[in-house]
Amino acid sequence: MSGPEAKESMEEAGLITLDKYPGPAASWSALHLPCDAVSRFRLTAVLQSTARCPVCDEQITPKVAE
Secondary structure: OOHHHHHHHHHHOOEEEOOOOOOOOOEEEEEEOOOOEEEEEEHHHHHOOOEEOOOOOOEEOOOOOO
């Protein structure tokens, strides 16, 4: 997955990335829009719907295209 595609996937899951794409398994700083908190998330976990926000405990899941 390219950097722009990864960024789009994160945005679809409600995360605004704050730094350069580090790869699918590395932590990525992002702003979680629902709770307005900055944390670190792994793209792999977001895509597998196993990521959770450490601040509000919401499960981070990508939006499914219809």
